[in-house]
Amino acid sequence: MTTPISAITLEEHVAFPSLDIENDPFYGNIWKIFPERLHHAKDISTTRLANMDAGNISYQILSHLPDTIALTSPSHCRAANDEMAAAIAQHPTRFGGFAALPMSDPAAAATELHHAITDLHFHGALIDNHLPDGTHYDAEHFWPVFAAAEALDVPIYLHPSPPTNDYLQSRFSGNYPLTVELGLATGAWGWHENVGLHVLKLYAAGVFERFPRLKIIIGHMGELLPIMLHRIVRLRFFEEMEKKRGKGILDVWNENVWVTTSGIFSVETLDMVLRVTKKERIMFSVDYPFEDNVTGRRFLEELRERGELSGEEVQGIAEGNVRALLGLKG
Template sequence: MVVPSFSRRRALGSAAAGVAALAAAPGFSPARAEAVPARRQPAPSGTYRIDLHAHVLPPDYRAALLAHGHFTIGGYPTPTWSPDEAIAFMDYYGIQAQALSVSDPGVSFLRGAEANDLARYCNDYAAQLIRTHPSRFGAFAVLPMPDIAASIDEAIHALDTLRLDGVVLLSAYDGVYLGDPRFEPLMIALNQRRAFVFVHPAAIPADAKPELPLPDFMEEFTFDTTRAATMMMVTGTTQRYPDIRFQLSHAGGTVPFLSHRISVASQTVLGELWPQDLPKPSILDIQHQISRFYFDTALSGFPAAMASVLAVTSRDHIVFGSDWPFSAATLPQTGDHDPAPGLSEIFDADQRMEVERHNPLRQLPRLAEAVNA
């Protein structure tokens, strides 16, 4: 079976596929050579995967995006989405369930009551989808950010009443990154609920980034995830709210690669300028904080990315993500229906089962109960 939308080969998708191929090119020398099998190992069989980076575009939400000029997301043409397409995709690629989330720009292109109503619509839509297909879908709630008071109300409704599996936050809102003191009241509410928070990158405004002929999803998205993670660490957010579990998109952006540079910042001249009201992180502290993040495999299921993640955290902090439907043009269509064959270049079958199933289910107990019923 071939899902119809998979055949849409766009130029941008082909470019991303080329970048992904480079990550798996011969000659790659990982930091932990002993963790990489000598040759590709077989993947587990069956429909077992749990996808923690998958997107939903409810009908009215997609219509609102287009009405406000969002014809592309991160440089990728705004895709269509339906429950039937999602289930067909999952069946084709051996995915048992997806935890759905609204991608960039969330509902932040609206303000006030319009943003509140659209967030509530998306979350109610997701809750109904879970009721209809309890073993196939979970969801992370979208919040009407950057309105903190309204976002707290919506988070409480989504987590306590709708029983969604967590929330999705963008890396920044109006140029203000996660970790900023303005977000403290929301973090308090999420920490009280021991929430799972999926951090998704946001597009940088055109007047705040270099003019390059590259779509945001290729590089800028990874950089913005890095900025958000770094700000949450250096401002103490990840220390003050240890019961929030943060999932970083796309293998954490460049966090693993920059982990040492981030950790030594306070030991340089910057340490002399460190604000007195913020904890001054040490090298070991930053390394510990990085190790506590969860890193998904979306568009990153290759030795170069995974070896970097394994250098900063343990395997139980890696979770599977497909980034569908935005990744539709780059997913392999092979006889074994493996959505991330590059994972078998660094993980054996048991390890892939851990990354692609056990780790995600440990973080989302409601979904675990539903898929194991």
């Protein structure tokens, strides 16, 4: 009998009362269509643990769902992170935590990151990809958060955020139903291009030169960047930046960025990502409760059965690489 693949996942969401995600305007529409996913997001014991067991997930890094309150209210962030810590304490061998940070107030966000790491023993932070108005974090105003992450030696996970109404209308509305419009703006395209763009803006702004040991995680097989990297490298303005700085976008990709598989269970897509990404920088994730851990288990089994990666390399993607990144004990 083939030994089950034990895995660790790190884009797995929860909903605590302090952030009132149940009444969030964007996610409220999702809960109407998929009410069971709200139930799963709020559950941090019975249902969640059972699904982890069914998917051979030994350890899960919890993160708060993207939320306007989390971005704009330091007090709500603190309360939600404390709620998460209390939930983790009930199952410390199964759960770890990524903090929410109030990115609209970078000084408070840096303070909250210190609290989450030093007091709550979280493993890093998962932050919304942009503020409610669509602002990314390339301006130096936001850099205290990156300075804190580098000093604490913990990663920042950039997670897709709900689109603004203006962005939704200008980019994704068209001659098709609203459900298609929302799909294009989120998981079918918009979310991923926006995170990929954000990483490029951080590079262009000089974030990775100021903070050369900064660790950024992005999900969904690299948020469309893997297929674009070599074209980006050849564009004149990126060539000129690399000459001036001595650090190009491929250096950033190889030294500062880690990629998870969250929500994309395609070995063909992973093949493409592996063409441009070091094996030790790829980590398995599921995107629970929007995806199921059993689906993730089958993806890992298919990856192993194909035989293009060694058993050790598959296990590295499943759990070894995240252990190395976060310093988790075996």
